[in-house]
Amino acid sequence: MQQRAIETRQMILEAAAEVFDRDGYSGATIAKIHQRAGVTQGALTFHFRTKLDLAHEVMNAQKNHFSLPPGEDGLQRLIDTTLLLAQELQTNMLLRVGVRLAVDQELIGIHDPTPYQMWVDEFKGQLSAAAARGELREHVDVEELAELLVGIYTGIQLFSQSASRRADLPERLVSFWRYCMGGFVPPHVQAEMTVDADQFTAAV
Structure with a gap:
């Protein structure tokens, strides 16, 4: 072209x-x-x-408008990705609209799992790196967990959109990580992770 x-x-x-x-x-x-x-x-x-x-x-291009946070692949980068996404959904119009259209597929007349699968693949990559670094519990299936986390993230951001137009999304994600990380992360690794809702505020 x-x-x-x-x-x-x-x-x-x-x-x-x-x-x-x-x-x-x-x-x-x-x-x-x-x-x-x-x-x-x-x-x-x-x-x-x-x-x-x-x-x-527009829906399937959403990931083209988002850059991963710095750092080595692994659990911390996955946590940081979810928090940066929370900030970007408030300020990055192209990303936000892509997510909105993905959620509204039934109303629009689209039936395409591609936008969700893109994020599953990204989360799976970070989780695979985390597993290789010994950051996950031994029983964890990274593909299953990646799909679960994308589903949870979708639900949290929809709730936040209704409650505050996503203004409280970072804080809701902090709560998620605080309460749920222990299910798939050993305690000594969890203690090393940083979950800071404000760390990307100045960057967006």
């Missing part, structure tokens, strides 16, 4: 995300999106045939 076409496609995706964020999927229209992008409707439909195609693309 030529560079200009790539740039146009990206502008359309960003405009679509802004409209979805402001109006929701049901309130968004192709007209609003192409006006926000500053392109003709023909240019938009050249790249994306329908609003549903746009929503699908």
Whole structure:
């Protein structure tokens, strides 16, 4: 794809995300999106045939708009990833909209586990590194735990969205790690982990 076409496609995706964020999927229209992008409707439909195609693309691109926190792969980096995600969901519109669309799939008419599986794979990578470093209990199945953690995270962020528009999401995650980490992490490792809700505030 030529560079200009790539740039146009990206502008359309960003405009679509802004409209979805402001109006929701049901309130968004192709007209609003192409006006926000500053392109003709023909240019938009050249790249994306329908609003549903746009929503699908934005939903599955969410991980492209998030960078992992620094540090070696393992349990601490997984903890830090969940806390950084909490901050980014408040400030990173492209990530936030991708997550919102993934949650709203049933209403939109999409049935695609891809966005969840992307996070499962990322969490599994960190958990696999943690297991290799002796940071997990011996009985832990890292794939099963990764799927469980992604499901738990989804539920916590939805509750937080309803309660405070995610303002309290970092604190809710701290509570999760404090109460639940012992189920899959040995006590001496848990004592070494840092779970700080404020550590990424200045960075976003």
